[in-house]
Amino acid sequence: MLNRPLSSPAFVFRTRALCAAMATAALLVTAGLPAAQAAYSPPSSNVAWLPAGADADVDKAFAQGKAEKKPVLVYWGAKWCPPCNQLKATLFNRQDFAERSKSFVAVHIDGDLPGAQKLGARFKVRGYPTMILFSPDGQEITRLPGEVDAPQVMNVLQMGLAGGRPIKTVLDEARAGKPVSANEWRMLSFYSWDTDETQLVSPNDRPGLLAQLSAAAPASEAEASTRLLLKALAESDEGKGIKPDAATRERIKKLLADPVASRTLMDVLVNAAPDVVNALAPAAGPDRTALAGAMDSALQRLQADASLSRSDRVSALIARVGVARLDQPKEALRPKLPAPLLKEVRDMAAAMDKEITDGYERQAVISSAAYALGEAGLWTESDALLKSNLSKSHSPYYLMSHLGGNAKKQGKKAEALGWYEKAFNTSEGPATRLQWGSSYLTALVDMAPQDSAKIEKVAAQLFTEAAGQEGAFYERSARSLQKVGVELGKWNAKGAHQATLDRLRAQLAPVCGKLPAADGQKTTCEGLIKTRA
Structure with missing residues (x-):
């Protein structure tokens, strides 16, 4: 499971990554919002x-962890x-997770808590x-994977709790050819490389590192080696990582069978199938056809596997659609897909909508099912599913953004902007509002650059809200604001809107002036709107 861009709310097919009713603290809503408050809720009530x-x-x-000799x-x-x-x-509500939590200190950082973005910078x-x-x-010790199913996460957590060494130490010794235990090879293979944030390796170097680790794993750790190989293949594009060869293709086909x-x-x-096929068989032909067929067969089994979560089964179906689209233009709105596959997409979306009763699961699965419909070219069905779930979602603004993305892809500019605006207006939480607002402004610059008044109004509102937030110039919030600055720069590329940018820069000046320089906040603020040469 991965965190997904608002314009396409589906699980990103790369190696990535993954409300209990206990309101225990209040979160002040940002400046510019009504006086209503959003309540803090823990991830589960059993921990x-x-x-x-x-x-x-x-x-x-x-x-507390140090005093009680417990991991955190x-x-x-x-x-x-x-x-x-x-x-x-699927994980936090499990009884075995609750029991296991007694052996560690469980800390929850909600990204919309006042100081959360500063903590994000602390923990990278x-x-x-x-x-x-x-x-x-x-x-x-390690970053736990969010995309694996709950029992596997529990196994990885147990390995880490059982006196695991820091993952950086393990990686350094594995790269140096020093002895690494079986559990440590498994830890490396399950490590959440997608949320590493360059703690161990830069994104550009990751494919090569994963391939190196796969080759270095001993024969006794075949599963770890293959997991690392698949992750390397998923990131092996544009000349990075593994070069396709017949032996590797046969190894993967054997696995799929x-x-x-x-x-x-x-x-x-389920998270990287199209990328794996494309890496091993980058051109249309017999190799790609054979590998795509083997991948589809494996994904069909996973799609039908009742032991998997609904989310994973939908992801398997989305992966099948992605594999079927490999030889078609990426931007194709209505790809040519087999009629049986289209029926499966429709049927599974309908089944998920009917079966799911848990609010958390609905938020996780419905957006993926809607994405599956869109990727299959079934836009009317995708929109209908999203609209019917707006009243059932605890965060309907997420679904509204998805509706905006659907409309934008189909060239329906006015409809898209309407959904993006509504999503921003109804979004909740300081960091969330900056993120949704930056997406709305991006949509305005892209689809309505002539609407100078609206663009300035939205940018000014975001800067006003940022001025009233404790952590607006850290991590995700800072990136949201930087995105606003980049979009404004593109909009003013020819200097036609310089007066607007000058007003916005004047609005920001006193905000930046109050920020400390030591931790980068002031520099971030002052760099939001570039001065024209």
Whole structure:
């Protein structure tokens, strides 16, 4: 499960990554919003989660961990985030997770808590969800995967709790050819590389590193080796990572034909199937046809596997659509797909909508089902599913953004802007509002650049809200504001809107002037709107 761009709310097919009714604290809504408040809710009611919205909260949790000789598990997420909701629906609510939580200190950082974005900078986390396990003395042991199914996450968590060494130490020794235990090879293969945020390796170097680790894993750790290989293949594009060869293709085809092995490696297959096929067979022809057929057969088994969550089964179906689209233009609105596959997409979307009763699961699955319909060219059905779920969602603004993305792809500019505006107006939480607002402004610049008054109004509102927030110039919130600055720069590329940008810069000046320079906030603020040469 991965955190997804608002314009296409489906699980991103790369190696990535993944409300209990206990209102225990209130969260002030940003400036510019009504006086209403959004309540903090823990990820589950069966675990003693410690809410953290400031450094002092985290320091207290680590002090508790050290005193009790317990590791610390930090979960960073957001109310609206579908993969976060999937964790709530399938992992955090498990009795074995609740029992296991007694052996660690569970910390929850809601991205919309006042100081959460500053904590994001402290822990170097950006994507929702991110789970990090720390030793009692504060060393990072590992980043837990959010895309694997709950039993596998529990196994990885147990390995980390059983005296696991810091993942950086394990990686360094594996690269140096030093002995690494079986559990440590598994930890490397399950590590959440997508939420690494360059802690261990830069994104550009990741495909090569994963390929190196796959080759270095001993024969006794075949599963870890293959998992690393699949992750390397998923990122091997534009000349990076593994070069396709017949031996590797045969190895993957053998894996796909094995029901047990493919089920074990389900998480990578359902999240990266089109990328894996494309990496091993980059051109249309017999190799691609054979590999795509083998992949589709494996994905069909996973799609029908009742032991998997509904989210994973929908992801398997989306992966099948992605594989079927490989030889068609990426921008095709109505790809040519087999009639049986189209029927399966329709039937599964309808079944998910009918069967799901849990609110967390609905938030996680419905957007994916709607994405599957869109990828299959079934836009009317996708829109209908999203609209019918607006009243059932605890974060309907997420679905509204998806509706905006659907309309934009179909060239329906006015409809798209209407949904993006409504999504922004109804969004809740400081960081969330900046993110949704930056998406709305981006849509305005892209689809209505002539509407100078609206663009200036939205930008000014975002800067006003940022001025009233504690963490607006850290991490995700800072990136949302930087996106606003970039879009305004594009809009003013020829200097036609310089007066508008000058007014916005004047609005920001006193805000920037009050920020500390030591931690980069002031520099971030002052760099939002570039001065024309």
